[in-house]
Amino acid sequence: MRILVNLSFLFSTGLVNAAAPSVKLKDGTVTGSSDGSIDTFLGVPFAEPPIGPLRLTRPQPLKKSFSTLNATSIPRACPQKIIPFDFPSLKLLPPEVAAVYSEAVVNGSGEDCLTLNIQRPADVSGDARLPVLFWIYGGAFVVGTTQWQNYSNMVKKSMELGEPIIVVQANYRLNTFGFLGGIQLKEEGNTNLGLHDQRLALQWVADNIRAFGGDPEKVTIWGESAGAMSVFNHLIINGGDNTYEGKQLFRAAIMNSGASGPADPVDGATAQSLYDNFVKYAGCGDKDGSLRCLRELPYESYVNATNALTPMLSTDEFSLAFVPRPDPSDEFFPISPEQALTVNGTEGPRITKVAVITGNQEDEGTFFSIATSDINSTTSLVAMLQSLYPNAPSQILTHLTSLYPEDPNVGSPFRTNSSNDLYPGFKRNGAIVGDLVFQFQRRAFLEHISHYLPTWSFQASYMYGFPYLGTAHGLDLAVMASGEPEVPYNDIVTRYIGFVNYLDPNALFRKGNRTIEWPEWSVGNKVSLQWNVDGARVIRDDYRNEAYAYFLENQERFRF
Template identity: 40%
Template sequence: MRPFLVVLCISSIAAAAVAASISTECVTEEPPSINIYDPVGTAVAAPVVKIRNGTIIGSRSGHVDSFKGIPYAQPPVGALRLRPPQSINRPFGTIKATSPRPTACPQVQNLQLNLSSLPPELEALVEDMLELPEPQGEDCLTLNVYRPSGATPCSRLPVGLWIYGGGFQNGATQLYNGTNLVNKSIQLGQPMVFVAMNYRLGAFGFLAGKKLQKEGSTNLGLRDQQLAMHWVRENIENFGGDPFKVTIFGQSAGGISVLDHMVINGGNNLYHGEPLFRGAIMDSGSIFPANSVASSKAQAVYDQVVEAAGCSNHFDTLACLRALPYQKFHAAAETIPDVFGFQGVDISFLPRFDPNDDFFSESAEVSIRCGNFAKVPIIIGDQEDEGTLFSLVQINITSSEELVEHLRTYYPEIGRRTLAGLVSKYPNHPSAGSPFRTGSENQVYPQYKRLAAIFGDLVFQWPRRTYLSVAAFQVPAWSYFSSYLYGTPVLGTFHSTDILALFGGGIGLISAEAVDSLQTHYISFINHLNPNTFSDSVVAETADQSREPLIPQVFLGDDSGGSVIDSLNRIRNWPRYDETRKLLNFGNHSNSIIRDYFRKKAFEYYVHHVEEFRF
């Protein structure tokens, strides 16, 4: 098809899709058109949206309007540092929301990750994925909105509300361009609005300890996210979205955040009597068992930040932290080891429960076990080799005994016998480790693949399976297992590669077919709370794609005798997760179905000790 015909085709689909979503009974007054000027001085009609606090001027690219850097809270600076976010309570006039790089919240530099064992092209990719966004600053509580350019307040399109990951220490809205996803939704005839919010990170958003607990100023990053949800409820209709058709979705720390929003307030997700969201998607993150905000570990982190900031001798250490210049407080926060440090995924800044506060009163695994969570349809899944990226630093671990001792630094309150029991469930042979299904290859150091398998299971696979063992019998649930980077040296299908697939940035590494498959299922779910609702024409175009070899579960370390049970058309029929425990296995050119039984004995051991494995 010639390029100009492609443009005409997409334009027709866009117009038809958006028009179909508009009620003939709905009448709205559009804001007057405003011209902006491109770099060569040409006048371009800009989309304009009026909301409660003012007027937002965006930009247009093809068939997608974008509005970047819209404030949803008062700047958390000065006296508002380390306090819950405050709604904007006054008009802000007119905002030109066209910046390509809205201010990111303060980040933590990843200094310890050693990528020298990777091939040069893979090293460059990972470095690019970990590059910190700029500019950064405390005045960062903004969000971005992407919509089909024909959308109006009458369109009432479903909304995907994105929460980025980054170990609760990195991430920004500017890293996630929603244009590709919205364009795909238009092509599928299922248009949607995409929203992404910034939230405070590191010590700015997740510092804990007794002083902050007493003041009610804990889990600030989660509170930021919830205030952004309130903003969506109150304003997204003006952008063409339906405030009652919101799906929250996120990856890594964003997936953990999504799970947390389903359990905070005792699982009550109502706002003014209506649910804030009707569906949830969790990529590579779900339950994250954590100790309380007043635990010894949380207090030790607070005390270290206070000491590094020079506030130890002050009568009110919290007031001292608030009075510090931005750069000095930021430097104090960076003295805490990061997520890619020697202890791997030993996250210091993260959501922690507070038994004295209804907002987040119990650890997530307790809420799930007791049924205290929002009952909404879900998608949840992981990558095959989640733990590899976090295991590149610990090169001096050469034996089972050293591995157990290393895990004791990671979980200091767990006895050596318990940790030795966990390690024993993972064979001391590289063929059983991660990246899985690669025999004795990719063993960077003697315990690398074994540690990667343990990290991937403890932090990602087992919490997902634990959550599903309860939720899948109470709500519609679909789960997946991604293997599209099988064979990638050292890392396999590693943590965060789902981002490349979801936002279409991995072409060349991840196939166009894999990107199309993931995006199509997600857009279907956001529109209909079912990942299998799409046009027959889309299925027909992809039905003849080649199929990859299916995954024998024995190579996943399975000890239950399970096996691949079926092949699957690249698009059609993602089965619900139920007592059969079927997972959709995303491959690079085709999908298959496997059962969620791999490494059964290790999982049963984890479940028996789950509350001991808190962070």
């Protein structure tokens, strides 16, 4: 995806002109780089390498000291699953739109990848106790890396505002390395490994961030797409208990384009079929010894078998195969995420009690629907949704699609005319996918938890008018990387920094930077802050209500 291309180079330039910062930890001394304003530490390990017999097992805390670590090189990414962007409809797009689908650069990947990047104000004292923003990248749980985001500008902005923060990013295992299901892994207790990686990284922060000048009691977790779904999952892991060594691992959460990701069990038909196919492609067909075979498989053979599995995007399908799946035998993640939101007696939802910001891009679904050019009728649309949600009966899906007009003057990108209908049904497909996977999950989340938690909701609309895509899924990453458009960027970053410091996205504006007040979302006041290219405004969060009400009636059917 071009919105991510070349961001890795941001870590390799302009960071070696000042004296090298050094931090002493219990595991050794970490030496980073500095540009005189921001100190950067790259590739700090937080776990034993998950290789050899540790492949497909829960992450293990570091056992040996690394003595002195030179944390100045671009860290290795965890293994990626190829997402081929070769669908025919790309040829119909203007060059600036087609460029979004360029393959993202990854500067080296491999299994020894469980590391963190840390960015802080230069020369911060060890007792500064700065708030911490912990970033979890997205990528549909199949791709993603800490190479893709550099948050030095955000740290600089926090310094300009007089409210400095530290940003931490963590690599975690993906695809078959981190989210493979099946009865075999369930019986071993080795399910949802990518979530365990993230949790161990948060525990590392609790143990070590004070040495960098951070405050382990003021951590906010933040993610986009699969990273936002991961943030949601950390709210419900262990029945909503996010404590470690008697203290909360985080006190606030931000979710960009992701909330609940309802899923069938880790040993259900979908997950087991995926495991069995993977084992077949890997040449490990003996089910009794398949896990041993997978762990002994050469790395390249394992990766090749992963890439042989069905891709996420094709002309006739959008699918999410690798997602966190409930493991009823493990208290870590025992139920489908949306079930954790149901009221639990007088205690409320089984969810960590923290402050929450959650929101969406206005046109979440267009990014995915550009690929599905063969989905150009109600029949083919229902068939695709049946593949995405195997437990949803066709009559439910047929009725749901009937609530979305086939008129090309409506649909996503919203508020545009038929000139944005790339192929017959494109805008309708984009509206439905965006609502089912993103918008409706957020709204259902807020319906359940706003009684118990302080919550704020947003909608990003700053790319209105961008042909075919509109304000599409993932374009917020381009805004954060470039600082453009400047008006919404400054508003977003200032509100996030205020939230990280004070658990209130309005806090810094109340201190003198006057702008519009962001109201809390509640059942009695369903509103979102909409970011536009020329400023923010408050909007009603009640669009496409008939379809949303039908989704709520059948929510348990919409599981991956």
